[in-house]
Amino acid sequence: MRLSPTIWKFCAAVAAASLLGACVPGVWLAGFTLRSIHIPLPFTSLARAADLAPDSAPPSTDAPWQPGDSLAVTLPTPAGPRTLTGTLLTDALDGSLLLELADQRLEIVPSTPGRECHALAASTDSRSPRDVGRQILTELPPGFDLVVTKHYVICFDTSRAYAQWCGALFEKLHEAFANFWTQADLVLAEPPHPLIVVIFSDRQRYEAFASRDLGAAADRVVGYYNLLTNRVTTFDLTGSSLLPGHSTTSPGRAGLEILASPEAAGLVATLVHEATHQMAYNAGMHQRLAPVPLWISEGIATYFETPDPGSGRGWRGIGQVNKPRLKKFLATYKPGALTAIIEGDEPFRDATGALDAYAKAWALTAFLVQTRKPALVAYLRTLAAKPPLSDDTPEQRRAEFVAAFGVEPAELEEPLLKFLARWK
Numbered sequence: 001m002r003l004s005p006t007i008w009k010f011c012a013a014v015a016a017a018s019l020l021g022a023c024v025p026g027v028w029l030a031g032f033t034l035r036s037i038h039i040p041l042p043f044t045s046l047a048r049a050a051d052l053a054p055d056s057a058p059p060s061t062d063a064p065w066q067p068g069d070s071l072a073v074t075l076p077t078p079a080g081p082r083t084l085t086g087t088l089l090t091d092a093l094d095g096s097l098l099l100e101l102a103d104q105r106l107e108i109v110p111s112t113p114g115r116e117c118h119a120l121a122a123s124t125d126s127r128s129p130r131d132v133g134r135q136i137l138t139e140l141p142p143g144f145d146l147v148v149t150k151h152y153v154i155c156f157d158t159s160r161a162y163a164q165w166c167g168a169l170f171e172k173l174h175e176a177f178a179n180f181w182t183q184a185d186l187v188l189a190e191p192p193h194p195l196i197v198v199i200f201s202d203r204q205r206y207e208a209f210a211s212r213d214l215g216a217a218a219d220r221v222v223g224y225y226n227l228l229t230n231r232v233t234t235f236d237l238t239g240s241s242l243l244p245g246h247s248t249t250s251p252g253r254a255g256l257e258i259l260a261s262p263e264a265a266g267l268v269a270t271l272v273h274e275a276t277h278q279m280a281y282n283a284g285m286h287q288r289l290a291p292v293p294l295w296i297s298e299g300i301a302t303y304f305e306t307p308d309p310g311s312g313r314g315w316r317g318i319g320q321v322n323k324p325r326l327k328k329f330l331a332t333y334k335p336g337a338l339t340a341i342i343e344g345d346e347p348f349r350d351a352t353g354a355l356d357a358y359a360k361a362w363a364l365t366a367f368l369v370q371t372r373k374p375a376l377v378a379y380l381r382t383l384a385a386k387p388p389l390s391d392d393t394p395e396q397r398r399a400e401f402v403a404a405f406g407v408e409p410a411e412l413e414e415p416l417l418k419f420l421a422r423w424k
Contacts, residue, residue, distance in 0.1 A: 065091060067387070070120040073097065073109050084109060085120065089289070089388045098289070098388060103135060104193060104230040106288060129153050129194040136196060141205070150174075153194040158201040158236040166199060169268070170275050177279045177304065180318050186377045191282040196231040197275075206235035222270050225277040227288050232274045237267045266324075273305040285384055291392030292383055294348045295341040298358055299365025319369070321423060328359035330420070338364060338409040338416070342401050343394035367416045370423070372405060379404035 065071060065088050074083045084107060086099035095111030102125060109115070127135075133146040133153040140155060147154040149167040151174050156163040174195075181188050200206035210218040210233055213226055223234030279285075280300060286292045306322040337360050341347050347357035368376040382400055402408060 065097070065117070065119070070122055071097070071099065072118045072120055073099070074116045075109065075112060076114040103132075104196065106228050106230075125193060132194055132196075136198075140198065141209070148194075151191065151195055152197055154197045154199060156199040156201075157205070158199055162236050162238060163199055166197065166271065169271065170195070170197065173272055173275050173304070174279060176318055177276065178283070181285070184373055184377055186285075186380060188283040188285060191279075193282075195275075195278055195282060196229075198231055198233045200233075200235040203235050206233070209233070222267060223274050225274040225281075227281065230278070230282070230288065232271075232278050234271060234274070237271075269305040273301045276301040276304040285380060287384070287386065287388055289388040290383070290386040291390055292386070293342065293397055294345040295357075295361045295364065296380070296383065298348065299361035302358060302362035303365050303369065319366075322362050322366070325359045325362040326420065328355060329363045332356040332359065333417070335413060336410065338413055339398075342409045343397050363416060363420060364412070366423075367412070367419050368405070371415070371419060375405050 067088055067090055069088045070085070071088050072083060072085045074081050076082075084099060084101060086101040086107070089098045089100055089106070091097050092111075095115075097109040097111075097117075099107050099109055101107055125132075129148050130146060130153075133148060133155060136153070136155055137144050137146065141157070143157040144155050145157070145160070145163075147156065147160065147163040147167050149171050152167055152170050154163050154167050154170075178188060198209075200209065207218045210221070210224070213229075213233070214221065214224065222237065223232060225232050277297065280297065281288050285300075286297065302322060302325055304318050306318070306320045341357055341360050341364075347360075348354055350357070365376075379400070382404065398409070405412070
């Protein structure tokens with residue numbers, strides 16, 4: 001499918017601003033509301049842009065490349081030619097291209113005079129995970145080092161002990177995520193490349209870096225997954241001012257005892273939440289920049305994030321009652337709530353009601369996992385087949401939901417409330 005130039009202009013603006021349409025889930029901790037950000041694009045706006053685009057657009061002057069092709073694209077710049085190599089994900093009617101580069105970043109390549117495109121022989125990335133990490137270190141401030149695990153490359157400038165602790169947490173999540181969905185008969189792919197996590201030593205350095213992605217919101221979040229870079233970025237939580245006994249510098253392995261405190265469970269849940277997004281978008285459950293409804297994307301992340309203050313690590317596993325989300329849902333539920341989050345993403349972008357929307361997403365996802373898992377898996381397969389930047393409408397979303405679950409969203413509200421009354 002080829003997209004209209006109007007969509008691409010809109011998408012380019014979003015890519016530049018990063019935070020446009022961002023959703024803000026809440027994590028509760030000792031009376032505070034911390035925020036983590038997963039950076040999606042507002043696909044309902046993209047769909048409307050397509051409706052307004054002119055019927056006739058200038059045709060591409062390049063060969064009819066197919067998604068999955070490896071391309072080398074050279075662009076003229078004032079400083080001289082710039083060449084990008086990557087995998088084509090989709091193209092627009094005006095010849096603009098969406099490429100995934102070797103470092104996993106997504107880049108929109110405009111159709112400009114003098115642009116040259118050449119097909120490359122299909123090849124696999126032969127670099128080792130450590131080589132990948134060394135390349136990323138060149139993009140980060142001085143002082144960063146690497147911890148490489150089975151599935152992750154962790155770039156850090158804090159203590160190695162903390163980076164290793166995070167690596168162990170993420171590997172536990174990776175195994176649990178894969179096992180959970182395999183047992184549900186949803187076969188996921190092994191991520192084709194190492195998953196990148198960037199950890200700063202303190203909040204100040206993190207905010208200075210994250211402001212490029214998050215703007216003014218950087219000082220209100222403790223970690224985020226960026227769909228465009230495919231990376232999770234955070235900082236050493238043992239120094240968080242929200243934890244007892246925190247220090248302003250990384251305290252090393254002894255400081256990891258702080259993360260075993262009940263007060264740390266919400267912070268750890270934030271890391272798990274963002275790493276769950278990263279897993280879902282790299283294991284074939286979702287495609288990056290595809291119109292994945294936020295209720296299911298955030299519902300899965302909140303289902304996996306459940307804090308466990310008594311575990312000694314802040315997180316034990318999957319499928320327990322997420323008490324902060326449950327409390328929020330029961331306090332704010334009104335009839336018709338499910339239809340609103342299924343048909344559109346607007347409730348997640350409303351600053352006054354975003355936390356309510358995330359609670360609804362958790363409640364609905366937990367209910368479907370526990371009572372209608374085969375139908376949920378069928379629904380996830382439908383979403384996994386959606387290509388990047390494809391069309392999406394409220395009517396389509398509702399129809400896909402009804403096709404999978406056999407009922408209108410509103411018809412699930414009563415059984416959902418009964419389920420939560422029993423489960424809590």
